[in-house]
Each structure stands twice: as C-alpha cells, then as structure tokens.
Amino acid sequence: MLPVPLDGSPEALEVLRRAVADALGGGPAVLPFTDPALRDAMAPDEPAEPGTAVVIATSGSTGAPKGVLLSARALTASAEATHTRLGGPGHWLLATPAHYIGGLQVLVRSLLAGTEPVFLTGTGFRPDDFAAAAARLSGGPRYTALVPTQLVRLLDDGGAGLAAAKTFDAIVVGAAATSPALRERAADAGVRIVPAYGMSETASGCVYDGFPLDGVRVDVSGDRIRIAGDVLAHGYRRRPDLTAESFDGGWFTTSDRGVRHPDGRIEVLGRADDMINTGGVKVSANAVERVLCAQPGVRDACVVGLPDPEWGEAVVALVVPVGEHGDLRAAVRAELGPAATPKRIEYGAELPLRGPGKIDRAAVKARLAAGPRG
Incomplete structure (x- = not known):
C-alpha cells in the first residue's frame, strides 16, 4: 500500500x-x-x-x-x-x-x-x-x-x-x-x-x-x-x-432512513440512530431540523436527544440565527406536534463540524449537555 x-x-x-x-x-x-x-x-x-x-x-x-x-x-x-x-x-x-x-x-x-x-x-x-x-x-x-x-x-x-x-x-x-x-x-x-x-x-x-x-x-x-x-x-x-x-x-x-416517492425520487430522512425517544414517542431529529431551518432568520440547526429524568430523552436544539426570527418552538409544535417541540433551544455562531462538512453531533450534544450559556 x-x-x-x-x-x-x-x-x-x-x-x-x-x-x-x-x-x-x-x-x-x-x-x-x-x-x-x-x-x-x-x-x-x-x-x-x-x-x-x-x-x-x-x-x-x-x-x-x-x-x-x-x-x-x-x-x-x-x-x-x-x-x-x-x-x-x-x-x-x-x-x-x-x-x-x-x-x-x-x-x-x-x-x-x-x-x-x-x-x-x-x-x-x-x-x-x-x-x-x-x-x-x-x-x-x-x-x-x-x-x-x-x-x-x-x-x-x-x-x-x-x-x-x-x-x-x-x-x-x-x-x-x-x-x-x-x-x-x-x-x-x-x-x-x-x-x-x-x-x-x-x-x-x-x-x-x-x-x-x-x-x-x-x-x-x-x-x-x-x-x-x-x-x-x-x-x-x-x-x-x-x-x-x-x-x-x-x-x-x-445508517440512513429514507422513502421512495411515486416519481422514483429518493428522500433521505436522516440517520436511523438520530431518532429521539421522548416520553415514549419517537421523534426524528432530522424532521425537527428541517422545520427549524425553514424558518426565516435561521441558517442552520442541529437537534439531539439529551437524557431527561421525566421524558427519558429531551429534544434540544442548537440553532445558528442570521437575523430576527419568530417563535421557533411554536413553529415545530404546529408542524410536528408537542412531542417534537424542543424543550430547549440554544444559539451559536456556527455548528461544530467534522470531516468534509458534516455536523459533529457528538460535539453539539456535549455543548448542550453542559447547560445554557450565559
């Protein structure tokens, strides 16, 4: 070699x-x-x-x-x-x-x-x-x-x-x-x-x-x-x-989940291990990210599950804003329901990356697990 x-x-x-x-x-x-x-x-x-x-x-x-x-x-x-x-x-x-x-x-x-x-x-x-x-x-x-x-x-x-x-x-x-x-x-x-x-x-x-x-x-x-x-x-x-x-x-x-549409198009729904089990309901982190990123004033978002004594896992998000934005939790609730609504949203200038542009979910999880930043 x-x-x-x-x-x-x-x-x-x-x-x-x-x-x-x-x-x-x-x-x-x-x-x-x-x-x-x-x-x-x-x-x-x-x-x-x-x-x-x-x-x-x-x-x-x-x-x-x-x-x-x-x-x-x-x-x-x-x-x-x-x-x-x-x-x-x-x-x-x-x-x-x-x-x-x-x-x-x-x-x-x-x-x-x-x-x-x-x-x-x-x-x-x-x-x-x-x-x-x-x-x-x-x-x-x-x-x-x-x-x-x-x-x-x-x-x-x-x-x-x-x-x-x-x-x-x-x-x-x-x-x-x-x-x-x-x-x-x-x-x-x-x-x-x-x-x-x-x-x-x-x-x-x-x-x-x-x-x-x-x-x-x-x-x-x-x-x-x-x-x-x-x-x-x-x-x-x-x-x-x-x-x-x-x-x-x-x-x-x-390691990905997906769906094939009637026209033959493949849609990737996210990694199988990105599912969050919160209160007995399985929530797709990718689905929540899509809703957040579709909101005006949001450039990027990463959603992870954190251990929670009440819910088993809590849905938590790190968002990169680019301006004024509305109520992001309300937007998720309206489209995906209460279970998918983030319990907490933190904000940052950028998402941590690994490799060629992939979001470092482990780093995001570690940051969010450390608690809100002042």
Whole structure:
C-alpha cells in the first residue's frame, strides 16, 4: 500500500493524482491521509486486500478508525455515471480535501475525462481564493464539488466567489444534507447545484438530486436505505466482521432512513440512530431540523436527544440565527406536534463540524449537555 501524505499543497495533490492514476491501472493501492495516527491504524506496511485501488481512511461518527476499500471498478463506475448525469466529461476544480472520497473523486473524474484538474490549495475556504482558482479552469463543461458550508460562504459573500460559482455548469453538493432553504438560495442566485447523497462506501455520491445514478439500485423498503451496484466498496480494511455486517449479497446497508416517492425520487430522512425517544414517542431529529431551518432568520440547526429524568430523552436544539426570527418552538409544535417541540433551544455562531462538512453531533450534544450559556 502506498501512503500519500497531504498538506494542502499543489505538489502533494499532484503526487496523489499520479498515484491514483497508477492504482486505477493496476498499481499499488493508495492511502491518502493527513492524520498520521489514522494512517498507522490502516497498517500501511501490510498488503492491501485484493482488488483494492484506494483506501479511504476515516475516524467515522464514533471515532473508531475505519478504512473503506475501493476498487478501480467502483471508482470508475462512479465517475462515469457522474459525467453521464451532469452532461459529459469536463474540467474539474478540486475544492474539498482529497483524503475524503468527494475530493478524491474529482481526481478520478479528471483522469477519466483526460483533463487537468485545478487545485484550490491552502487551509480554510475563502470565496476570493475560489474565484481565483475557478479563473484558471479552462474549457468546458466546468464542474466542482462543494460541501454545504462552502456554498453558504459563497452565497453570503456575494462577490467574486459567487460570480465564479455562477460560471459552473454544475456544482455537486455533498457530504451533508442540502436544506430546501439552501437549494432555494442557490437557485435565486443563479448557481446550478446538484445535491448528492452517498458516502465512501459508494465511491462518493450515488443519488443525484434524489435519483440514483445509472447502474445504482436503491432499496428503501426496510428501516434502512440499502444500495447496490458497481460503485460499492468491497469492505473495510482489516475488518472482516464489519464487512460482513454491512455488505451482504451485493448490497450495502447504510445508517440512513429514507422513502421512495411515486416519481422514483429518493428522500433521505436522516440517520436511523438520530431518532429521539421522548416520553415514549419517537421523534426524528432530522424532521425537527428541517422545520427549524425553514424558518426565516435561521441558517442552520442541529437537534439531539439529551437524557431527561421525566421524558427519558429531551429534544434540544442548537440553532445558528442570521437575523430576527419568530417563535421557533411554536413553529415545530404546529408542524410536528408537542412531542417534537424542543424543550430547549440554544444559539451559536456556527455548528461544530467534522470531516468534509458534516455536523459533529457528538460535539453539539456535549455543548448542550453542559447547560445554557450565559
């Protein structure tokens, strides 16, 4: 296995691009990383599992290291299906970390398209830097992939970054849910976004704007979303037990709940473990978040369940306001009923994040469990 350290520099990204190209052609499996401890947990000195081209290492939502094994077939199937859905091979701007699957797939898509990707390097995400990187992108179609927080910053800035975003034929938005309010803001600003649902185990987004990519099958008949197709990983690094638990008969069982609408559109309802049992009533944290985020003056929200001596679990929310807002508890009560109404709402300038734009629910829970801030 070939570990490739990433430090945000274009030189490191170019080394990774070449290593991925070699791996897709049958060369050594690649392990991109930024955290040496996570690299060591993947035992890079030991041979990679057969058929592995890339190992995506992640600490996961529980903090336990996990390495997703992706074959050249899975990576290329995802990239080809993405190009088919977006409008053909094109020129890509890499604007997310390449040690996560969303960023790495930008490199794979560029390799298959025969185009040179442009790298947005450095630390942090600044709209002016995004605009400068986009200006170096030649030819078309023009694509990039962002997480919702990056898109929000472009829309909030309203300057050169937003102007650059408008020049893209498509911006794939993934890693975290794209709220209806954010979709509306992007449309009003003239930015063409394509919300994507997927994960490392599906070689990046596999459901675009609610509809599975070509070759992807989605089963939502049970209490979990299950996914099948050539895009699937073939297991977890040195974890045959976890592999057997999650991959069975060509299907991968996710941690998410969903529903299929009559037109075939898949709606993700949130993680199965985000259900809150309060007073004997099961409340979807995701449903409460959607109501809160739909209210004027609310940019973002995270809802968690906290231990409560009376209710078992109490529904509590951390909200990021952007101006004056109405009675948020009343809005939730009117739409979802008394059980879903937060017992307490706290406010903050931003939500804690982990990985590529995902809300750190454990950090939110710890903050809210500490009690109201003065």
